[in-house]
Each structure stands twice: as C-alpha cells, then as structure tokens.
Amino acid sequence: MKVQIVEVGPRDGLQNEKEMVSTAAKIQLIDRLVSSGLKRVEASSFVNPKWIPQLADATEVLQGITWSSDVTFSALVPNIRGLERARASGLTEIALFMSASETHNLKNINKTIEDTFPILREVAREALTLGMRVRGYVSTAFGCPYEGAVPIDNSRRVTNELLDMGVFEVSLGDTIGVATPKQVREVIGEIVKDVTTERLAGHFHDTRGTGLANVSAALDVGLRTFDSSIGGLGGCPYAPGAAGNISTEDLVYMLNGMDYETGVDLERLLEAGAFIQQQLGRELSSKVLKAHLAATCVE
Numbered sequence: 001m002k003v004q005i006v007e008v009g010p011r012d013g014l015q016n017e018k019e020m021v022s023t024a025a026k027i028q029l030i031d032r033l034v035s036s037g038l039k040r041v042e043a044s045s046f047v048n049p050k051w052i053p054q055l056a057d058a059t060e061v062l063q064g065i066t067w068s069s070d071v072t073f074s075a076l077v078p079n080i081r082g083l084e085r086a087r088a089s090g091l092t093e094i095a096l097f098m099s100a101s102e103t104h105n106l107k108n109i110n111k112t113i114e115d116t117f118p119i120l121r122e123v124a125r126e127a128l129t130l131g132m133r134v135r136g137y138v139s140t141a142f143g144c145p146y147e148g149a150v151p152i153d154n155s156r157r158v159t160n161e162l163l164d165m166g167v168f169e170v171s172l173g174d175t176i177g178v179a180t181p182k183q184v185r186e187v188i189g190e191i192v193k194d195v196t197t198e199r200l201a202g203h204f205h206d207t208r209g210t211g212l213a214n215v216s217a218a219l220d221v222g223l224r225t226f227d228s229s230i231g232g233l234g235g236c237p238y239a240p241g242a243a244g245n246i247s248t249e250d251l252v253y254m255l256n257g258m259d260y261e262t263g264v265d266l267e268r269l270l271e272a273g274a275f276i277q278q279q280l281g282r283e284l285s286s287k288v289l290k291a292h293l294a295a296t297c298v299e
C-alpha cells in the first residue's frame with residue numbers, strides 16, 4: 001500500500017530558524033530531498049517577507065533548484081500578491097492556509113476567520129483559472145496555543161470551506177503538537193463524514209512526542225498522505241512553543257517497517273538530513289538521523 005509524503009522541511013522546517021540559512025543551502029537541501037525520491041516538496045513561502053524573513057528568498061530558491069517533471073513543488077500563498085509571486089517563479093501548485101481557531105488566525109495572518117474566507121476564495125479562483133493545483137491547510141485543527149481546545153466543528157467548517165473553494169486536498173495541522181491518537185481518530189472521524197480520506201492529509205508536529213503515534217492512528221482511519229520535515233525541523237513563529245514537524249526520516253523508517261511504500265530511499269534521505277544538520281550547526285531532533293549518525297561514527 002502506498003503512502004504519499006509531502007516534504008515541508010524547506011518551508012515549515014526553515015521558517016522558524018532564527019539564523020538566516022543561505023539561499024544556496026536551501027537549494028542544495030531541496031535537490032537532495034528530491035534525489036531521495038520525494039515527489040512532493042513545499043519549497044518556500046510567498047507570504048509577506050516582513051512576517052517570515054527567513055523565506056524572503058523564495059523566488060531565488062525556486063530559480064535555483066533542479067526542476068523535474070515528476071516532482072511537484074509548492075509554496076504557501078496567503079493572498080493575491082503571493083499568488084503573483086508564486087506564479088512568476090514557475091510554480092504550478094500553491095498551498096492556502098488558515099486556522100480553525102480565531103486567535104491563531106489573527107496572529108498568523110492578521111485577519112479574522114470570516115475575513116480570511118473571501119481572500120482565500122479569490123486566490124483559489126485565480127489559481128485554478130491559471131491551471132494551478134491548490135492545496136489547503138487547516139492549522140490548529142487539534143488545539144490552539146492561545147485558546148486551548150478547538151471544537152471539532154471549527155476544523156470541520158474550515159475544511160469544508162477550503163474544499164468548496166476547490167482545493168484538491170486539505171492538510172489537517174496539529175500546529176502545536178498537542179494531539180493524541182484518540183483525538184486524531186475523533187477529529188478525522190468527524191471530518192470524513194463530509195469528505196473522503198483521499199482528500200485529507202495529516203500534518204503533525206512532535207512537540208509532545210505523539211507525532212508518529214498520531215500518524216499510526218490516522219493510517220488506521222484511512223489517511224494515506226502525511227506532511228513531514230527533514231531532520232524534524234520546524235515550528236510556527238506565531239505558535240509559541242511549537243516544536244518541529246514529525247521527521248521525514250522517522251516517518252519513512254516507520255512506514256517501511258509497516259510495509260507501506262513511500263518511494264523514498266532512506267539512505268539518501270539521511271544524507272539530506274545530515275547535510276542540513278551540518279548547515280545549521282546543531283543536532284536535529286530526528287531519532288532515525290541521530291541513530292544513523294551514531295552508528296556511522298562507530299563504524
């Protein structure tokens with residue numbers, strides 16, 4: 001059985017890094033991720049660069065990477081200005097994003113949920129007219145850093161609004177890594193009343209160590225697409241305390257052992273992890289990367 005991995009390291013992973021990562025290193029990271037067999041890579045963000053300075057070089061990154069016809073690159077887009085920049089950089093897929101909780105939406109994109117819908121609807125309409133594919137994210141679908149518990153109905157409503165705008169897939173985000181497997185089953189169990197599992201993805205952060213357990217629960221209820229980040233990099237600058245995404249190395253290792261096919265060569269993926277760890281100059285959280293590097297040290 002196949003599982004699709006959406007690699008979000010170059011975007012979700014790097015957006016929270018305080019020290020600027022060079023454009024050349026970002027390009028090399030993406031090329032290495034692609035050479036490991038990943039077919040979907042979120043390369044950067046076309047948000048307001050004042051909000052996320054680390055990704056201000058999105059255009060240059062997309063200019064520098066090696067494009068391949070069987071790999072889809074994508075980037076976050078919050079508004080029409082972002083769409084124009086994404087289009088000019090050659091992207092054929094974009095990702096819209098908003099939150100299921102009011103306060104996180106306000107802090108992250110400076111608008112209420114109600115005011116966000118028409119903006120994203122217009123972006124989706126334009127992008128679809130241009131022949132682009134549009135993905136959607138629902139952040140704080142399992143909990144909000146400011147409001148705590150988020151009613152399932154909020155996540156369900158935002159998911160349905162995004163689907164109605166024409167997104168092909170909604171990624172359900174546990175932005176601050178509070179979800180547990182039981183909750184994952186409950187939330188996804190409600191959402192699939194309106195949408196098939198093929199149009200949903202799981203986006204888990206591992207702040208409290210439940211990331212892979214949540215993937216396993218989501219697999220049980222039928223999800224087959226997961227976002228993850230090389231090395232376990234990541235976080236959200238507008239979600240205090242949010243740790244990294246689940247690590248792609250750990251995800252691939254687990255899926256391999258569960259007989260799911262990902263098409264990813266773990267050895268090459270580990271080389272990409274070692275590369276970005278060296279660039280950042282600190283140990284990353286991926287357990288499989290740590291184990292691999294420790295084993296290669298004693299060999």
Ligand code: HMG
Binds near residue numbers: 078110137
């Ligand atoms: P705003 O300041 O309210 O925007 O930001 P504005 O429309 O008032 O524009 C202000 C200025 O920004 C203008 O320039 C615009 O041209 C410029 P000025 O006239 O002052 O010189 N501007 C832009 N420039 C370039 N590209 C653009 C753009 N947009 C405006 N796209 C906005 C509103 C939504 C733009 C802002 O809040 C923003 O960029 N937020 C993004 C924050 C972000 O990226 N957060 C992290 C990603 S979300 C996440 O991590 C969660 C996720 O991983 C899932 C999960 O884990 O749950 C996806």
Ligand code: MG
Binds near residue numbers: 235236
């Ligand atoms: Mg995220």
